[in-house]
Structures are given as structure tokens and as C-alpha cells.
Amino acid sequence: LFGVEGGAFILIVVVIGGLRWMQVARLVRAQFLSLxxxxxxxxxxxxxASKLRLVVGHILPNAVGPVIVAGTIDVAAAIIAESTLSFLGLGFPSDIPTWGSVLRDAKDYLDIAPHWALFPGAAIFLAVITINFMGDGLRDALDPRRVL
Structure with missing residues (x-):
């Protein structure tokens, strides 16, 4: 993660993360103001109750569910964004294998080896859907109104 590749990695993480954090921050603020x-x-x-007790004991447990769901959706969106950038040749350097770069390399061989594109596409799909389901499960598990 050092050198040119490290710089590209840090740059892509900062750009994707820098564009995605604002929605989560807005959601957190709205949840706290509502609660x-x-x-x-x-x-x-x-x-x-003290202000710390109000925030930690009452507001935070009720606000964490929607924030976790939004965070997991943003992680899934970041995976899709990185795959898209790599597919277009704008992501990591070509010597670093990513799902998007594998798809980019496989597009020239779709007629003779369609499985070269099928497997990374399926991996992207499965990763995104798994992360979304984990977020939904965490929201359900951390819901303070849930009856055991």
C-alpha cells in the first residue's frame, strides 16, 4: 500500500468515502434531532438524567439501526463504484486485480469465454447483496423496540 499503488489506493478510498459520508452524517443528525x-x-x-445519559442510554440505541443500514448500503455502493471505476480504467492501476478490472479484461472474450465475466459479476452481486442483508439483520438485532 505504499508508493504509486498506495497513492492510488488512498486517493480512490478518499474520493469514494468523501462522496458518501455526507448522507450518513445527515441521517445521524436527523435521527438525533427527531429522537x-x-x-x-x-x-x-x-x-x-444527564445529557450524556440521555445520548448514550436513550437516543443512541434508537438511532443506531437506521445508521447501520445506511452505512452498509454505502459500503455496497462503494464496492459498485470501485468496480465501475476499475471497469472503465479509472480505478486502481492495471496490475492490481479488482473485480472491475477482471470484468474489463473479460469483455473482449465474451463470445468464447463468457464465464470470465460471469464469475466476477456474480461476486460483485453476491458481495453487495450480502452486505445489504447483514445491515438489515444488524438493524433487526439492534432494534430496541424488538420483543425477545
Whole structure:
């Protein structure tokens, strides 16, 4: 991860991450602003709970579910973005194998070896769908309103 390849890696991570963090930050802020006006927070405040106790004990457990889902969706979107950039030749250097670069190399052989494109495409699909399902499962597991 050092040298030219390291610079390209850091640049791509910063660009993709830099374009995706704003939606999650907006969601976190909206969740906190919405939850601080709820009755259970008002009741805890009336009982004398400190601000730290309100945030950590009452607001954060209720806000974490949607944030995890948004985060996992952003991870999946980052995988797709990197694969797209590599497929177009704008991603990592050509000597670093990525799913997008494998797809780019396989596009010339679709008529004689379609499986060269099928497997990396399926890997991208499976990775993205798995990450999305993990986010949904984590949201369900961390839901404070869930009855055991």
C-alpha cells in the first residue's frame, strides 16, 4: 500500500468515502434531532438524567439501526463504484486485480469465454447483496423496540 499503488489506493478510498459520508452524517443528525423530542427522552430529562445519559442510554440505541443500514448500503455502493471505476480504467492501476478490472479484461472474450465475466459479476452481486442483508439483520438485532 505504499508508493504509486498506495497513492492510488488512498486517493480512490478518499474520493469514494468523501462522496458518501455526507448522507450518513445527515441521517445521524436527523435521527438525533427527531429522537430528542420524543416522550421517553422528555421523561428521562424530567427524571434528572444527564445529557450524556440521555445520548448514550436513550437516543443512541434508537438511532443506531437506521445508521447501520445506511452505512452498509454505502459500503455496497462503494464496492459498485470501485468496480465501475476499475471497469472503465479509472480505478486502481492495471496490475492490481479488482473485480472491475477482471470484468474489463473479460469483455473482449465474451463470445468464447463468457464465464470470465460471469464469475466476477456474480461476486460483485453476491458481495453487495450480502452486505445489504447483514445491515438489515444488524438493524433487526439492534432494534430496541424488538420483543425477545
Amino acid at each position: 430528542r423530542e420524543k416522550e421517553f427522552v422528555e421523561a428521562a430529562r424530567a427524571l434528572g
